[in-house]
Amino acid sequence: MLDLQNVTKSFGKQLTAVSDLSLRLAPGVVGLIGHNGAGKSTLMQMIATLTRPTGGRILFDGVDIAAKPEAIRRRLGYLPQDFGVYRNVSALEFMQYFAALKGVRDPARIRRLLELVNLHEQAGRMASTFSGGMLRRLGIAQALLNDPDVLVVDEPTAGLDPEERLRFRNLLAELGFNKLVIISTHIVSDVETIAGRLAIMKSGRLVACDTPDAVLGRARGQVWSASVDAAEYDVLRATTHVLQALRQGERIALRIAHPTLPCAGALPSEPSLEEALMAQRYAVNDTVREAA
Structure with missing residues (x-):
């Protein structure tokens, strides 16, 4: 049409x-x-x-x-x-x-x-x-x-x-x-x-x-959940795409978009549609940077 x-x-x-x-x-x-x-x-x-x-x-x-x-x-x-x-x-x-x-x-x-x-x-x-x-x-x-x-x-x-x-x-x-x-x-x-x-x-x-x-489907295996301390969070924030961060006592609960295991103890997580779109956006950004 x-x-x-x-x-x-x-x-x-x-x-x-x-x-x-x-x-x-x-x-x-x-x-x-x-x-x-x-x-x-x-x-x-x-x-x-x-x-x-x-x-x-x-x-x-x-x-x-x-x-x-x-x-x-x-x-x-x-x-x-x-x-x-x-x-x-x-x-x-x-x-x-x-x-x-x-x-x-x-x-x-x-x-x-x-x-x-x-x-x-x-x-x-x-x-x-x-x-x-x-x-x-x-x-x-x-x-x-x-x-x-x-x-x-x-x-x-x-x-x-x-x-x-x-x-x-x-x-x-x-x-x-x-x-x-x-x-x-x-x-x-x-x-x-x-x-x-x-x-x-x-x-x-x-x-x-x-x-x-x-x-x-494309985002499955690229969204992770993890619980880290403040020092680990600073590293991950600089090296991965943090979708969500929530403080829980002395730890920080994270949702991360990354093509491979982002840190020790991270678990693959079922993405929401918003997270899947964010993961795709970051993948496009990374591809553009690599081509440049």
Whole structure:
């Protein structure tokens, strides 16, 4: 459905935000993972036709969306990282305005979406009185107005409380049954239970695209637990990648990413998805340093 071919986005001669990225995406939930500055938001802006690639192509059902942006816009829902609203209108008026822009003429759909994001009881309130989490939920509702085939959400759970985050993850999981849902985040828990594939970016490049199980599989045998004293900890911190350190009396309990036994007494440990991604990131860093 969505085919990214050698996509590059440069800003002048000094900054390349996305570099030669190729990725083919079908319906389902895709987690776009990477640290801040990895190029995730720039990539999503290109998919949403807000900016054009400086190299490569993005095809939607075989159509180049840079040349013909309407091919995807009418079938796209987009929630940017920085979502602004007209604060002098009510939530209902805001939804009615965006419904008109998107050609949605069913008032019942607006009501259903406000109920879906738990804002139906605040529909008459001015947006200026909303909390950050409520504004985020309103943004989610507007992204779904046109029943999109492709839903692009950038850092979707920013400002949401734990209950709201759970509700939103469940919603995205259901939408992914028959739509392409792309979730950009650096919070692994947002996607670990719902994403069928993880696309991992670093410094503008795609370093991996695989299932969560495959990411976990590659990390097995590379994550260790150990209990050490302060002197050993100083050595390990300088020679290995310490994922977690917790003082327990006179000892320090560690979680370590390392391809071989990092110290005497260390035991192989089942990695979490976040630890697996960290281990992969460190492996990429080491490979780059060795090549240099």
